[in-house]
Amino acid sequence: MSADREVTIYDIAKYLNVSAATVSRGLKNNPMISKSTRRKIEDTAQLLGYQSNTFASSLRSRQTNTLGVLVPRLNSHFMSSAIAGMEDAANRHGYNLIIAQSLEDVEKEKRNAATMFNKRVDGLLISLSSNTQTIRHLEPFFKKKIPVVFFDRIHQHDESTAVGINNYEAAYNITKHLISQGCTKIMHLGGNVLRNVYQERLNGYQQALRDHHLPVKEKWHLTSHLSEQAGTDAARYILDLPVNKRPDAVFSANDTAAVYCMLALKDAGLRIPEDIAFAGFNNDPISRVIAPNLTTVEYPGESLGHTAATHLINHLKGISNLYNTNAITLRADLVIRDSSLKNKLQE
Amino acid sequence: MSADREVTIYDIAKYLNVSAATVSRGLKNNPMISKSTRRKIEDTAQLLGYQSNTFASSLRSRQTNTLGVLVPRLNSHFMSSAIAGMEDAANRHGYNLIIAQSLEDVEKEKRNAATMFNKRVDGLLISLSSNTQTIRHLEPFFKKKIPVVFFDRIHQHDESTAVGINNYEAAYNITKHLISQGCTKIMHLGGNVLRNVYQERLNGYQQALRDHHLPVKEKWHLTSHLSEQAGTDAARYILDLPVNKRPDAVFSANDTAAVYCMLALKDAGLRIPEDIAFAGFNNDPISRVIAPNLTTVEYPGESLGHTAATHLINHLKGISNLYNTNAITLRADLVIRDSSLKNKLQE
């Protein structure tokens, strides 16, 4: 009854006059142990209130059933959905998640990676911070053959899988859509091109312009953190242009910037989509609240997280081999809404 | 150079001709070890590429530097902000977070609690699932003196602290505000009253009505999951009422339901706030995007998470004692916006 002393397999062993080895095996349903003693062990464990000690187990067996998750920020709709998906997949297979955020700071990312390594996570799920240049800080993982899966913000690497969408294609298609609506002066609000997602969205946007013989102007490409403020600033930028030089459409690399740009332009009296059409990216909840509803790209956070985690776990369980899979690309459909439908009346 | 063999303190010890005990102490900056050998140990650790093994440490020292976080859902703005705050606080003090979600299911909450216990978290941060009745599944924590901090969805308990806001007061004040705008028929969209937050908001709403001699009608109190669908359903409910029986204001226990109710009512031609005023709860991003902007209560997720985690860590470090603190109440101010300002023109 003493509160501090832990109940161990030795207590169960003593109680049943068997060895700790037998108890250990019995608890793990090892077929080596007879059905009857296995039952007795389980019953006694229940009776004594035994709780397995994960450390002791991890120390010896060299596996933790824990996955590390390293993200730039936790509090965005996309990211929290992705993590929800991961948690669901992990939980389903008996894994736990250790989560840390880099807050877009490489140094913190490095420290967090080191911590995860020290905690001996069985695998790592990572989305890079905006200013990460190399992934040398992940070397310890590669060296020790700890599987790494990149998601969303990817880095090409031979020994890991990248889970995401075809950003190029999505951006290309949404730009094409704007062009099909009669827009010819399309501006792009982009993120740091150090990150593949923003680089690819920029590329898709530019290629669509070129393919439709529209000019690619540097003035129409604004780079920012895609924050609310960035959206508002972009609106200011547009309003400061001479009226005849203003874009007739904006494609933003996320919904937040798009929405706050729209809000400011609406305040200034511009009509959407008549004066200026809008398209975003992510299908964030705010895109369905803004008036008019924002055309965007469905970025399936939850299933992306679920897929990434499941892929990692399958590798750990030996069901599949991660090293053979270079990339997993999820479907990311266009969600056409009123913010870009200039031809609505005609149709 | 063999890839599998781990570098341990014994390797460092052998390299420097000292004992492993000295290395262990040196690595932890134990003053018992001289400055010079401490430096040598650190240098050698660096040289050999030593990475501490957390399990071995946890096994012996009986502490994991890990906090368990158990929430109903990860992917809401409030919750992901709270977790971001916790992560920040934890990281600052050398703690890690293990996160799991109950998906509003008690059984999953129980299983997750057991897992966290087995993982020997140093402390637990929990927000209850909507249908949790008792907290017997947390008994192992209390018995073993593992500190538990409730946040948001609280349960009163002698040996744990509850971190949240004064829901009663906030609801009272926001209802009072609606009354001050001339509203007399105020409807309430509430959540499951099993959870304190929804019970208290309901109480505050009702008391405000009574204090202003307004009737408290059961018909004007809808209980739901406060989802988007619930908001839309509430709108349907309102529209189905005879025009002269319709409420002239809605106070929703969250912003999501409020916003989707607004959208549906606007579609039906009702004017906000002229025909029907609106107030929500949480200050979710969508509340600043909907037109007109939604009056709401600022629920500071990030600082709430930060506070809860810091409080827990301070207890663990012996800086303060959690058992002395019954509750921590954060400020939750009203955010008055256009959705409720009927007197705007007059003012």
Place this chain on the structure above:
DNA sequence: CTTATTTTCGCAATCGGTTGCGTAAATATC
């Protein structure tokens, strides 16, 4: 009733740090 197999289990080493206690060396005290 032997001998060969299969089942079922125990022994003991191991995983990698941590820590109470003891002691030699270094420094201080008178």
Place this chain on the structure above:
DNA sequence: GATATTTACGCAACCGATTGCGAAAATAAG
């Protein structure tokens, strides 16, 4: 210069579960 303190470190026993290998017990084969 002898004794009292302080400093710096080593010894060895843990922490609690896992697992290769060997062996006893139970069952099958002849």
